[in-house]
Amino acid sequence: MEKDFDLIIFDLDGTLYQRSPEIDMVFPKVSIKLAAKSTGKSEEEMQVEFMQKKDELARLINGNPTSTLTLFHYYDVEFKEFEDEVNKLLNIESILKPDPKAIKAIEKVNKLYSLFLFTTNNGVLSNRILKTLKLDQIFPISRRFSLDSVENLDMPKKKKLEYIKPGLRGFEFILNRFGVMPEKTLMVGDSEISDIIPATKLGIKTYHVVDREKLYALPEWLGMKLAEVSNLSKVK
Numbered sequence: 722m723e724k725d726f727d728l729i730i731f732d733l734d735g736t737l738y739q740r741s742p743e744i745d746m747v748f749p750k751v752s753i754k755l756a757a758k759s760t761g762k763s764e765e766e767m768q769v770e771f772m773q774k775k776d777e778l779a780r781l782i783n784g785n786p787t788s789t790l791t792l793f794h795y796y797d798v799e800f801k802e803f804e805d806e807v808n809k810l811l812n813i814e815s816i817l818k819p820d821p822k823a824i825k826a827i828e829k830v831n832k833l834y835s836l837f838l839f840t841t842n843n844g845v846l847s848n849r850i851l852k853t854l855k856l857d858q859i860f861p862i863s864r865r866f867s868l869d870s871v872e873n874l875d876m877p878k879k880k881k882l883e884y885i886k887p888g889l890r891g892f893e894f895i896l897n898r899f900g901v902m903p904e905k906t907l908m909v910g911d912s913e914i915s916d917i918i919p920a921t922k923l924g925i926k927t928y929h930v931v932d933r934e935k936l937y938a939l940p941e942w943l944g945m946k947l948a949e950v951s952n953l954s955k956v957k
């Protein structure tokens with residue numbers, strides 16, 4: 722008997738693919754550049770200040786914030802400007818490759834369960850990553866909540882930040898949108914701070930992707946047999 726979930730929410734970065742320093746370095750780099758630009762300081766000065774702000778925010782949210790969240794929390798920078806800069810610098814298509822084992826595992830889970838993607842990454846880059854990984858059909862645009870989804874919310878910027886992980890409102894938004902109960906929802910993610918802890922706070926079940934093997938083992942953990950399954954019972 723398979724585990725009973727009405728919705729499985731996947732994180733993107735570090736969950737559907739292995740992160741790498743080459744990718745990770747772009748986000749703090751762009752954040753510091755734009756923070757410097759917005760304040761008229763040099764990038765060298767901002768390097769120090771930004772790290773202090775990041776520590777300050779870490780104490781505030783009780784965990785390590787991303788550079789992206791730190792940037793938007795403290796500096797007057799438009800989401801769009803940040804996205805454009807990241808998208809320009811990051812040649813993701815030459816860094817990532819499709820992972821047949823991951824595709825197989827996720828395709829299998831997709832046959833029985835309703836899937837959704839919740840990422841702090843921006844819409845354009847998420848799309849490029851999913852396409853490169855050959856997972857864009859499984860997570861079509863209508864089944865993604867990314868930084869541009871936050872941007873499009875009709876509310877003040879400070880309020881919007883609560884929809885960025887590890888804030889809880891993004892998770893609540895997704896639960897409401899599908900009308901699912903937290904205990905019938907599974908969060909699959911690599912980050913203790915951004916995925917596991919906030920989901921747990923809301924009563925969402927969690928699956929911590931600590932390495933690639935853990936991702937490949939998801940169908941088995943869900944109780945899915947090795948044989949093919951029908952998609953009759955899937956909730957849309």
Ligand SMILES: [Mg+2]
Pocket residue numbers: 732733734735736910911912
């Ligand atoms: Mg992640």
